[in-house]
Amino acid sequence: MKRLYLDWNATTPLRPEAKAAMGQAMDLWGNPSSVHAEGRAAKALIERARGQIAAALGAEGADIIFTSGATEAAALALAGRGILCGAVEHDAVAAWCAASLPVDGWGRVFVTEPARATLQLANSETGAIQSLPEGLWAADLTQAFGKIPFAFNWLGVTCGFISAHKLGGPKGIGALVVRRGTEIAALLKGGGQEMGRRAGTENLIGIAGFGAAAEAAARDLAAGIWEEVAQVRNILKDALEIPTKEVYFPGRETPLECEALEDGPLAVLPNTLSVIAPGWKGETQVMRMDLAGFAISAGSACSSGKVRASRVLAAMGWGEDEAGSAMRVSLGPGVTGDEVLRFADVWRAAFQKHRARQ
Known part of the structure; x- marks a missing residue:
């Protein structure tokens, strides 16, 4: 495919x-x-x-x-x-x-x-x-x-x-x-x-x-192209959120230990979705999705061969496990709703296999 x-x-x-x-x-x-x-x-x-x-x-x-x-x-x-x-x-x-x-x-x-x-x-x-x-x-x-x-x-x-x-x-x-x-x-x-x-x-x-x-x-x-991208991004978010109830969306929700903050969440770019799947390392998600035909990135970075949790998510209050278990999906013009739903199906299946092995 x-x-x-x-x-x-x-x-x-x-x-x-x-x-x-x-x-x-x-x-x-x-x-x-x-x-x-x-x-x-x-x-x-x-x-x-x-x-x-x-x-x-x-x-x-x-x-x-x-x-x-x-x-x-x-x-x-x-x-x-x-x-x-x-x-x-x-x-x-x-x-x-x-x-x-x-x-x-x-x-x-x-x-x-x-x-x-x-x-x-x-x-x-x-x-x-x-x-x-x-x-x-x-x-x-x-x-x-x-x-x-x-x-x-x-x-x-x-x-x-x-x-x-x-x-x-x-x-x-x-x-x-x-x-x-x-x-x-x-x-x-x-x-x-x-x-x-x-x-x-x-x-x-x-x-x-x-x-x-x-x-x-x-x-x-x-011309409103990025408004269309936002609609596709929201389709993806709904597909990842509703069936599992086991993932978090940093930037759209805060760490559980954080107190309620005034003003609520910031607006977000129309194409970006950050997803935390606790216990499933971000780099593992990237490799698994790459083998399945999808290019994404992780909320963690490699430095000198060592994997470290995302310092962005850590600064926002997410724990080490959570900050190291994030993926970032970022879309562009031309990506369709059907395509992101296909990604969501593959990602959810892989996530459930990972959870079953724990």
Whole structure:
């Protein structure tokens, strides 16, 4: 049976528009820093992509600094600043944080000094969407860009991190979006490219693909494509929840030992579902589903060959066994209700076999 890809938060298929733009960029061999006609043609392509991304992101007037990805963008914005963050942030962000901000059972991060903090707009594991405080220094927009409507210029943040391969663009290209006039010291120094903030000859092919993908993603969002994805995600949630009553949905419910929290759960990304099946290791679920023809990811990560429970779920108050027994299913356009029901049938059968062996 045809494999089903359900790991869109990890990376997305390359959009046809991005592939076409990258093919055209291959015919431009000039260095964008050169002043001759070939160089100017390459530079014009970069500026066109910069405009496409700014329009899609609602960042007109902001500086868009191309990087190798959101990881480098985060480093460029956070290095040496003593920035605070919560333990639910991506590793690429948490690596630069001086301290951790408190997190509640819904995944909500509490910020008291916005000018010294960074916060994700949407969490990659649970899909929880944060409310960003005015004056926030930096925001990780990687998972939210292209999936939910927002405008960088309306967020009230100074910097934002984005990545092409999360919205149908190529891997190896991202950007730091900065309010114009903000001082950002270059980590890579040399030729003075990207307004003196990121030296090195620009990745022309990747940038072209990023611009085309961002433009296409904005069209899909405006057309309501992700509302349809949310409907399919809800079909999956119902299929996993009703028959078993033995699973938990972090971000949609809190750990049992947590007290009732005010304001209730955060909104979640339209495509993301995190599921805890206590006692069934997340990596085992990933391997079992992979053999059955489904690509998903776990709420746990491997580091140096050692499996560790998800620190995101642990920060939200889930126990070690629960945090290590999670899977993440993330959908994209084109995934159907019948397909996720097929996944649910296979997953439930495997779960029941696992429980029977205990």
